[in-house]
Amino acid sequence: MPDTDQPAAPAGAIRLIFEYDGDDVRLIHRQPVDVLVPGFDAAPDIRTGRFAEVRDADDRALARVAIRHDASSREVFPEDPGDPITRVDVEHPSGAFTVVVPASEAASQVALLDVDVPPPPPPGERGIASAPAEPRENVLGVFPLTGREAGQ
Numbered sequence: 779m780p781d782t783d784q785p786a787a788p789a790g791a792i793r794l795i796f797e798y799d800g801d802d803v804r805l806i807h808r809q810p811v812d813v814l815v816p817g818f819d820a821a822p823d824i825r826t827g828r829f830a831e832v833r834d835a836d837d838r839a840l841a842r843v844a845i846r847h848d849a850s851s852r853e854v855f856p857e858d859p860g861d862p863i864t865r866v867d868v869e870h871p872s873g874a875f876t877v878v879v880p881a882s883e884a885a886s887q888v889a890l891l892d893v894d895v896p897p898p899p900p901p902g903e904r905g906i907a908s909a910p911a912e913p914r915e916n917v918l919g920v921f922p923l924t925g926r927e928a929g930q
Contacts, residue, residue: 791815792881792923794830794888798849799872803890805921806874815843815880826895830877832923835886845890847875881923890918 791814795807828845849871854864879888896911 790881791878792885793876793878794921795874795876796890797874800870801918803919805919808923810881811878813878815841815878826893828918829891829893830879831889831891832879832881832885833887833889833920834884837887840882840885841880842891843877843879845875845877849873849875879923885923887920887922889920892916892918 791811793807793809793811794805795809797804797806828847829842830845831839832841832843833839849868851865851867854866856863879885893913893915895913899911
């Protein structure tokens with residue numbers, strides 16, 4: 779019988795580095811790391827944003843981590859140090875980002891998702907709410923968590 783007073787040993791995590799050029803996304807490096815991953819959803823709820831979703835070999839979601847990277851704009855630093863830093867829209871985004879995901883034994887792949895959850899519809903007749911619109915998930919790419927490619 780397991781000792782419930784002892785915390786579970788962390789399963790570990792994997793740091794993933796992606797490059798993107800417009801809509802083209804490539805996994806360029808994987809690195810096992812021994813850290814706890816804060817802010818991930820073990821039972822992914824549906825909300826708007828970009829996510830790295832860890833999946834098993836049968837394509838079932840195991841965890842979802844928010845990607846905190848905005849490729850649609852860039853910070854512009856002023857020439858005069860007293861002026862504010864501004865953001866400008868980027869016509870053709872390119873660059874790189876990193877995300878750390880939990881790595882359980884069942885983890886096989888990671889899917890990058892762009893999720894849009896429409897706002898709830900206004901109440902219909904007599905204040906009865908209409909059926910909510912279905913969330914839209916755009917899969918930007920699916921990448922293996924193991925293997926020799928991507929810098930391993």
